[in-house]
Amino acid sequence: MPSSSSHRSRAVASPWANPPEREQQREIKRQAVLAAAAQLFNERGFHATSLDDIARRLHVSKPTLYYYVKNKDEILLGCVRQGLDMMLVGIEDSRRAGGQAVDQLLTCMRVYAHIVTMDFGMCLIRVGDEQLPPESRRELRRLKSLIDHEFRRLVAAGVEEGSIAPCDPKMTAFVIAGALSWIGRWYQPEGEYTPEQVAEQCIATLCAGVLQRPAPK
Amino acid sequence: MPSSSSHRSRAVASPWANPPEREQQREIKRQAVLAAAAQLFNERGFHATSLDDIARRLHVSKPTLYYYVKNKDEILLGCVRQGLDMMLVGIEDSRRAGGQAVDQLLTCMRVYAHIVTMDFGMCLIRVGDEQLPPESRRELRRLKSLIDHEFRRLVAAGVEEGSIAPCDPKMTAFVIAGALSWIGRWYQPEGEYTPEQVAEQCIATLCAGVLQRPAPK
Known part of the structure; x- marks a missing residue:
């Protein structure tokens, strides 16, 4: 028979999660929401998707959703911010890896192209921030402009180092971002190309240009 | 004093427009709506724009608008279709002008780039057809796919004639459409570039590629 002191030290195993575990589980479920x-917004559009649709896809009730999110605006903000955060992390990684500006630019292009084929990245491209209330919209535009400025900086540095053709870096950054963002509009996950094929072919076309180069004499 | 027969032949000048004139005036006013x-949708987004906003900008009452359009969906469909029709007319003109596929492709790229800097074309890019009811959406996607297929056809013909680098025409058409469509997202009519500068620089970058070409030996 245990002494009273050892009895005190052995806590009853609670069938409820402890607070840090609870927070973690809540976050996992919020991510699932x-x-x-994001999938539903991409399939049918933001306005055509209701909280009921989202709840149905997760086999839960609408009131359950409210434990994780306040409303549809907050969900959209969460989705789009996640897409942007993934891009910013990839860009930061490529910056830390260092090397020539042109190589960093190519890495950033691959990161960007890959993310727009994924649910959150696709949402960033398909839904657009006009749907969001002004404050969230401003925050998202700030994050987007960080990405844009990183592309411009790398293009300018590439021109400097002689690896990129002389150009207006702002315009070239827009051409790159446009061609790669468009992937998020047309890409079909079940279609004929893998995300890697799309990224490699689009980037190769952007790098080498559409026109046939004259054969070297 | 006129005879009764000449009196009969001289009709009283009506202060009301005759039916063909009325139809023409109605069409002019519908275009203004x-x-x-389109301007308002581009500035604040489709959902944030009300019929009241549109009426206010035209200094008329909301009931007046209903004489020209049924609802906001019909207005959006009209705007987007107009952008698409302008593109299709430009593409058809370039096809009729004939010549090398690469020259026709360049003309189509200029038409496309120019139209997305204009109100209706910008609306086509910024608003997106997810906002429209299924039937209108299908019709718009059909028109968009005509444009897409014309780009693919010209790219394939350019590869055939040796003016365009060997490629997957579908992917190259998406790179072109993406870079040029993006103009409709970032272009500011009061900004630092004219539509012609934007078109020429973006098209030059697409044609020659981003990377520096090695100097000829």
Whole structure:
């Protein structure tokens, strides 16, 4: 028979999660809500998707959703911010890896192209921030402009180092961002190309140009 | 004093427009409604724009608008279709002008780039057809796919004639459409570039590629 002191030290195993575990589980479930919502927004559009649709896809009730998110605006903000955060992390990684500006630019292009084929990245391209209330919209535009400025900086540095053709870096950054963002509009996950094929072919076309180069004499 | 027969032949000049004139005036006014709406959709987004906003910009009452359009969906459809029709007319003109595929492709790229800097074309890019009811959406996607297929056809013909680098025409058409469509997202009519500068620089970058070409030996 245990002494009273050892009895005190052995806590009853609680069938409820402890607070840090609870927070973690809540976050996992919140992520599932965002992921299901991103898929639905991409399939049918933001306005045509209801909280009921999202709840149905997750086999839960609408009131359950309210434990994780406040409303549809908050969900969209969460989805789009996640897409942007993934891009910013990839860009930061490529910056830390260092090397020639042109190589960093190519890495950033691959990161960007890959993310727009994924649910959150696709949502960033398909839904657009006009749907969001002004404050969230401003925050997203700030994050987007960080990405844009990183592309411009790398293009300018590439021109400097002689690896990129002389150009207006702002315009070239827009051509790159446009061609790669468009992937998020047309890409079909079940279609004929893998995300890697799309990224490699689009980037190769952007790098080498559409026109046939004259054969070297 | 006129004879009774000449009196009969001289009709009283009506202060009301005759039916063909009335139809023409109605069409002019309907166009003004669409143009004002396109500007507002581009500035604040489709959902944030009300019929009241559109009426206010035209200094008329909301009931007056209903004489020209049924609802906001019809207005958006009208705007987007107008952008698409302008593109299709430009593409058809370039096809009729004939010549090398690469020259026809360049003309189509200029037409496309120019139209997305204009109100209706910008609306086509910024608003997106997810906002429209299924039937209108299908019709718009059909028109968009005509443009897409014309780009692919010209790219394939250019590869055939040796003016365009060997490629997957579908992917190259998407790179072109993406870079040029993006103009409709970032272009500011009051900004630092004219539409011609934007078109020429973006097209030059697409044609020659981003990378520096090695100097000829």
